[in-house]
Amino acid sequence: MPIYEYQCRSCSEIFTKLIMKPQEENGIECVACGSKRQKRLISRFSYQKSEADRMAGLSNDRRDDSYYRDTRNLGLTAKKRAQELGVDLGPRFEETLEKARTDPVKFLDESSKK
Numbered sequence: 001m002p003i004y005e006y007q008c009r010s011c012s013e014i015f016t017k018l019i020m021k022p023q024e025e026n027g028i029e030c031v032a033c034g035s036k037r038q039k040r041l042i043s044r045f046s047y048q049k050s051e052a053d054r055m056a057g058l059s060n061d062r063r064d065d066s067y068y069r070d071t072r073n074l075g076l077t078a079k080k081r082a083q084e085l086g087v088d089l090g091p092r093f094e095e096t097l098e099k100a101r102t103d104p105v106k107f108l109d110e111s112s113k114k
Contacts, residue, residue: 005043010035
């Protein structure tokens with residue numbers, strides 16, 4: 001079910017529309033002026049990288065602050081280094097890492113109390 005972005009050729013309004021069937025695209029009206037003269041735009045898109053893809057692209061170069069704000073990156077360096085050395089960190093490492101990624105503040109609070 002794609003959501004397409006359109007621009008009205010009459011008033012230049014840009015709007016989105018959910019298209020369930022190809023036939024639905026024929027009768028689209030502008031949300032601002034009601035015109036049926038539209039052109040479909042090429043919209044931006046995004047995709048999520050898998051952890052394996054992020055690890056493959058991980059280097060030892062300095063990273064900016066945005067890298068460290070993304071909790072998915074927690075532990076990637078350790079995991080990558082362990083893989084390079086052929087060390088299995090075991091299921092406990094994965095469990096601990098998942099807790100840290102889910103709620104880093106709570107994880108750090110609990111860790112400091114131990």
